[in-house]
Ligand SMILES: NC(=O)c1ccc[n+]([C@@H]2O[C@H](COP(=O)([O-])OP(=O)(O)OC[C@H]3O[C@@H](n4cnc5c(N)ncnc54)[C@H](O)[C@@H]3O)[C@@H](O)[C@H]2O)c1
């Protein structure tokens with residue numbers, strides 16, 4: 001009872017809870033209550049997409065993701081003679097410290113160029129814009145795209161074949177024929193930086209930009225623990241046995257679909273450390289010294305052709321969790337006895 005009373009008295013509510021707790025409780029209510037979510041849509045802001053490409057503005061070498069007001073949204077929909085109810089197709093992706101809700105909406109059914117000239121920006125592939133996005137925009141657009149994609153591909157119940165309906169916030173879809181509730185999914189992926197104590201192991205797939213090497217990554221199989229996935233992937237991809245491992249951090253990753261990247265460090269026995277590369281998975285893999293890694297960290301994350309035609313080693317951009325793993329490994333080397 002006290003709890004409910006507090007909820008209804010905003011000033012007391014604000015005094016009793018930190019900004020973070022207030023935001024989380026507010027988002028929870030929006031996901032649970034379509035009525036409150038509808039009100040939030042009428043005062044919130046919108047990140048726009050067109051067939052899953054986010055709307056961005058280029059400022060110098062950076063991309064910014066503008067938040068479109070509900071008034072602007074209504075004006076755009078009016079220009080296309082679309083019903084304002086289309087706003088309800090949006091999905092909730094967060095809120096400001098003042099509890100103003102952020103939504104994402106895909107306007108793929110409307111003419112792209114008209115929206116672009118109206119709002120003076122462009123719908124740009126997320127892969128192209130991702131690494132030049134502002135620190136706050138990248139995770140928002142990444143989860144927004146993942147959520148919009150999931151709704152687009154889960155329009156029908158896989159049991160009955162009947163249409164499913166999203167709740168206003170987009171945190172679930174329901175098949176009203178049999179009551180099955182579908183929740184957005186993501187695939188767990190481990191990403192592991194293997195070390196032998198003095199060197200670290202990096203690998204590249206043929207699809208990577210020339211010269212880029214990263215930590216080993218792999219999807220979790222059903223039933224596996226994270227530890228089992230790390231051990232299996234290292235054995236599968238480079239033929240080594242992990243001796244010990246520890247968790248570092250995690251990151252949502254939008255490519256090619258929605259993944260939860262779980263980053264770990266792993267140690268293998270110092271001897272033998274001969275790599276046997278699984279050519280079905282990787283183009284190349286190798287051990288790199290601290291000096292080589294430090295030099296690569298100073299380089300821009302772009303292909304750089306050398307005189308002999310080969311490409312200089314470069315590492316994933318700062319945003320990628322692989323980069324953070326490498327930075328941590330460098331710090332660890334500096335702090336551990338020679
Ligand atoms: N954020 C980062 O720093 C970073 C760095 C490296 C890789 N990654 C990501 O890690 C992911 C996994 O790496 P990988 O490609 O080496 O994985 P992987 O070694 O498991 O090999 C990929 C193969 O696994 C199979 N697979 C099994 N489950 C799958 C699923 N749920 N979705 C798609 N394929 C599945 C497919 O056959 C696919 O070709 C990639 O999507 C990549 O974008 C992120």
Ligand SMILES: [Mg+2]
Nearest residue numbers: 216217218281
């Ligand atoms: Mg892999």
